[in-house]
Amino acid sequence: MTDARNELPTTDYDLLARQLEALLDTPDALTNSAQTCAFIMQSVPGLNWAGFYLHRQPETLVLGPFQGKPACNPIPFSKGVCGAAARSRETQRVADVHAVADHIACDADSRSELVIPILSGDRLWGVLDLDSPLPGRFDDQDQAGIEALMAIFAAHTDLSTL
Numbered sequence: 617m618t619d620a621r622n623e624l625p626t627t628d629y630d631l632l633a634r635q636l637e638a639l640l641d642t643p644d645a646l647t648n649s650a651q652t653c654a655f656i657m658q659s660v661p662g663l664n665w666a667g668f669y670l671h672r673q674p675e676t677l678v679l680g681p682f683q684g685k686p687a688c689n690p691i692p693f694s695k696g697v698c699g700a701a702a703r704s705r706e707t708q709r710v711a712d713v714h715a716v717a718d719h720i721a722c723d724a725d726s727r728s729e730l731v732i733p734i735l736s737g738d739r740l741w742g743v744l745d746l747d748s749p750l751p752g753r754f755d756d757q758d759q760a761g762i763e764a765l766m767a768i769f770a771a772h773t774d775l776s777t778l
């Protein structure tokens with residue numbers, strides 16, 4: 617059997633980091649979150665959804681800028697992979713979403729998921745959610761690479777405004 621993940625082109629996350637640095641030339645959080653998810657969707661192969669959920673209500677994530685199909689909204693901290701990332705403030709990497717009992721299936725095509733919390737000081741600003749139709753799409757290198765992109769996003773963005 618072919619492992620579709622192994623057929624993806626390698627992603628050069630150092631190059632993507634330099635490109636994202638150049639792209640984020642304003643502190644505006646709406647502009648930067650829209651640009652960043654569009655950039656990731658274009659640059660990282662094998663994704664079917666890339667976007668932000670924002671912590672704009674207590675214990676709740678509200679859908680923000682994204683690329684892909686219309687998605688679930690809102691998501692309570694108590695539910696799903698995004699909720700787990702918001703609660704724990706730790707990256708959630710799920711190789712097979714079918715194995716997660718409370719996974720929120722916005723798109724039946726999604727098979728694996730990477731969710732990265734974004735902090736502004738000691739406050740949770742929101743999460744970046746990436747979905748893939750390929751089981752096991754995300755490995756250690758993808759996680760480290762996307763976490764580095766989120767550090768660049770946070771450093772270039774005024775997270776008090778959105």
Ligand code: SME
Pocket residue numbers: 665687688691695696697698699718719720721722723726729745747
């Ligand atoms: N699957 C996510 C919900 C968000 S969508 O994938 C865009 C979750 O379980 O948190």
